[in-house]
Amino acid sequence: MNYNWNWAILIEVPYFDWLVSGLGWTLLVSALGWIIAFSLGSLIGVIRTLPSKPLRLFGMAYVELFRNVPLLVQMFIWFYVLPELVGEDLGRWMKRDMPFPEATSAILCLGTYTASRVAEQVRAGIESIPRGQSMAGYAMGLTTKQVYRYLLIPVGYRIIVPPMTSEFLTIFKNSSLALTIGVAEVLYQARQIENYTFQGFEAFTAATLIYLVITMIVVFITDRVEAKARIPGYGVQGKT
Amino acid sequence: MIDIQNVNKWFDDFHVLKNISMSVAKGEVIVVCGPSGSGKSTLIKCVNGLEPFQKGTITVNDVSVGAKDTNLPELRSHIGMVFQNFELFPHMTAMQNICLSQLKVLGRSQSEAQDRTNTLLDRVGLEGLGFKYSSELSGGQQQRVAIARALAMDPFAMLFDEPTSALDPEMINEVLEVMQELARDDGMTMMVVTHEMGFARRVADRVIFMDEGEIVEDANTDDFFGTPRSDRAQLFLSKILQH
Ligand SMILES: Nc1ncnc2c1ncn2[C@@H]1O[C@H](COP(=O)(O)OP(=O)(O)O)[C@@H](O)[C@H]1O
Ligand SMILES: [Mg+2]
Numbered sequence: 063m064n065y066n067w068n069w070a071i072l073i074e075v076p077y078f079d080w081l082v083s084g085l086g087w088t089l090l091v092s093a094l095g096w097i098i099a100f101s102l103g104s105l106i107g108v109i110r111t112l113p114s115k116p117l118r119l120f121g122m123a124y125v126e127l128f129r130n131v132p133l134l135v136q137m138f139i140w141f142y143v144l145p146e147l148v149g150e151d152l153g154r155w156m157k158r159d160m161p162f163p164e165a166t167s168a169i170l171c172l173g174t175y176t177a178s179r180v181a182e183q184v185r186a187g188i189e190s191i192p193r194g195q196s197m198a199g200y201a202m203g204l205t206t207k208q209v210y211r212y213l214l215i216p217v218g219y220r221i222i223v224p225p226m227t228s229e230f231l232t233i234f235k236n237s238s239l240a241l242t243i244g245v246a247e248v249l250y251q252a253r254q255i256e257n258y259t260f261q262g263f264e265a266f267t268a269a270t271l272i273y274l275v276i277t278m279i280v281v282f283i284t285d286r287v288e289a290k291a292r293i294p295g296y297g298v299q300g301k302t
Numbered sequence: 303m304i305d306i307q308n309v310n311k312w313f314d315d316f317h318v319l320k321n322i323s324m325s326v327a328k329g330e331v332i333v334v335c336g337p338s339g340s341g342k343s344t345l346i347k348c349v350n351g352l353e354p355f356q357k358g359t360i361t362v363n364d365v366s367v368g369a370k371d372t373n374l375p376e377l378r379s380h381i382g383m384v385f386q387n388f389e390l391f392p393h394m395t396a397m398q399n400i401c402l403s404q405l406k407v408l409g410r411s412q413s414e415a416q417d418r419t420n421t422l423l424d425r426v427g428l429e430g431l432g433f434k435y436s437s438e439l440s441g442g443q444q445q446r447v448a449i450a451r452a453l454a455m456d457p458f459a460m461l462f463d464e465p466t467s468a469l470d471p472e473m474i475n476e477v478l479e480v481m482q483e484l485a486r487d488d489g490m491t492m493m494v495v496t497h498e499m500g501f502a503r504r505v506a507d508r509v510i511f512m513d514e515g516e517i518v519e520d521a522n523t524d525d526f527f528g529t530p531r532s533d534r535a536q537l538f539l540s541k542i543l544q545h
Contacts, residue, residue: 197352198389198448202403202455203379212402216393293392294435 071261072268084251085272091168091247092237096230098173103180108210110185121181128178134239136175141167141243168240176233183225187218220291227284234276248272303328303459303491304349309358311344318344319355320515326459329489333502333523336512337538342495343386345512346461349493350374350381363458379407382452382460386467388444390436396423396447397432400454408455415454422450426480442473449480459491460484466498474498481505497542503527511535 071077110121128136141164145153160166191214199209219226241250252269256262304326311319318341326332334342347353348360351367351374360367365377390399397419404415423432426446436444445465452460462481466474478501484490485505496502502509502523509526511519511534519526519535526535 192387192389194385194387194389195391197347198383198385198391200352200375201350201378201381201383202451203375203407204403205375208406212406213391217391220393294437 065263066261067264068259068261069264071255071259071264077255077259077265080251080255081248081268081272084246084248084269087165087240087245087247087250088234088237088272088276091165091172091240091245092234094169095172095176095237096233098169099176099180099229099233102174103177104184106177106181107184108188108215110181111188111214113206121185125178125181128175129182133171133175133236134242137168137171137239137243140171164240164244167243168237168245172233172236172240176229176236179229179232180226183222183229184218186225187222188214190221191217217293220293223284223288223291227281227288230284231277231280234273234280238273303330303363304493305359305361306345306349307359309345309348309355309360311341311348311353311355311357318515319348322358322515322517324510324517324520326491326493328491330507331485331490331492331494331505332508332510333506334493334495334510334512335497335499335502335538335542336518340512341515342512343463346383346463346493346495349461350378350383352383375407379403379455380458382449382455382457384445384448384452384460384462384465386464388436388441388448388468390444390447390451392436394435395432396428396434396436396439396450399436399447400432400451403451404454418454419450422453423447425453426450427476440473441469442476445469445473445477446480449477449484453484459493462492462494462496464495464497466496499527499539499542511538513538 072081106121106124109117110125112118131139144167145156147153148156156163195213195217196209199213200206204212237247238249240247241253244250246254248269252262252265255265259265306322306324309319309322310317322345324332334345336342344353348355349362349367351372355368358368362377362381366372367374367377390396391402394402397416400419400422401412401415404410404418405412410418419432423429426449428443428446428450431439431443436447439447449465465481466477469477478498481492481494482501482505485492494501494506506523509519509521509523510517511526511532513534518532521531527539
């Protein structure tokens with residue numbers, strides 16, 4: 063095989079800029095997706111632990127729906143199918159006038175999908191807290207809202223920092239699927255570089271390294287968050 | 303103060319409380335005992351509405367616990383409760399545990415709450431330990447923090463659900479002593495689920511014996527330990543007093 067290695071291509075004009083812009087889109091789509099995932103997922107996760115049955119059913123339906131349909135299919139639905147379903151005016155707006163239709167669809171798709179996974183973590187975290195803890199809260203006169211705000215959420219979230227870290231990493235990896243609807247993120251740009259220069263190895267190696275570096279930075283940060291969030295001696299306590 | 307009339311409760315098909323009637327007068331100390339699974343915890347949780355019940359009435363200070371329009375958080379803020387497993391909040395120091403409801407329920411200022419907390423920590427023998435997390439305290443210390451936390455609300459009655467059952471034997475007395483002082487010096491109205499018969503003898507005005515969801519005995523302390531009228535109570539006592 064006579065492949066012409068040319069690593070220099072990666073820092074040549076315009077390919078370097080393509081990668082940088084790809085990185086920008088990856089970060090943007092992932093970060094905005096995560097904001098949706100975290101807030102919506104927290105809400106759905108909490109809802110799934112509330113006493114009200116209709117609310118719990120709604121939360122369960124959401125999770126089952128979004129978690130079980132393959133992400134790629136959801137990506138296509140958000141971008142190609144949804145605009146046809148929402149009525150003519152809104153559909154036309156989504157296709158023509160909505161700013162960055164591809165990226166917006168990708169962000170909504172990643173956000174709502176990851177929300178279903180975040181919701182499961184939040185629910186598991188809250189449910190792992192012994193029932194006596196919320197009883198103690200109610201017994202001192204706290205309302206349901208206060209029991210969540212001061213007891214269940216602070217403790218529950220501390221418990222789930224590790225799995226949430228991995229969801230956070232997953233959203234970066236999943237953001238690469240956005241290339242299928244034309245978001246010019248890292249992988250999209252790598253493919254583009256291959257098309258133009260036939261230096262596919264270099265381009266995809268660069269993309270891989272970019273993901274790796276992001277992952278390492280995220281792990282570095284979340285390790286610190288984890289250390290800070292840790293409850294002294296939690297889990298070691300004499301619970302009978 | 304606490305008045306329970308014909309209370310019945312079911313967990314699905316399981317009839318856990320059968321026609322319970324009893325009362326606790328102001329300043330009285332009532333000990334509730336009985337075999338495990340007889341419904342003691344369930345009963346005491348009905349008193350402050352932590353468990354709903356299907357039939358009968360419970361009133362605390364003339365407020366009906368079961369009524370739809372009762373403001374339960376408000377009512378509960380006047381009833382202290384101490385649990386078998388302490389239930390301190392693990393992400394908070396002892397100080398924060400005791401301050402929480404003073405700040406969020408009573409609306410006391412931070413400095414007011416802290417002053418009160420320090421007084422209470424002294425009182426339960428934990429002077430200067432407010433900065434500790436529950437995992438840094440022994441079981442007996444945790445339970446005393448939990449008692450201080452309940453007292454911080456200036457409750458008009460206290461409920462105890464087996465407060466010493468999860469403790470190592472050498473720590474039981476330090477908790478019982480705090481409870482005894484509360485009864486003797488403050489004249490606190492107390493409903494105490496416990497198997498500590500020595501405590502019952504010394505402190506209780508009346509002893510109630512429950513079995514299989516029923517009140518089998520409700521007697522003055524002297525009468526209860528003198529001549530319990532039922533076989534079941536006698537059997538229970540002989541088992542308990544053996545160890
Ligand atoms: N949440 C619940 N759901 C169903 N059964 C329960 C529940 N809580 C308690 N029970 C049952 O009710 C009975 C009485 O329990 P409990 O009041 O805890 O007894 P005790 O405190 O006297 O040991 C037990 O048989 C227990 O298994
Ligand atoms: Mg019990």
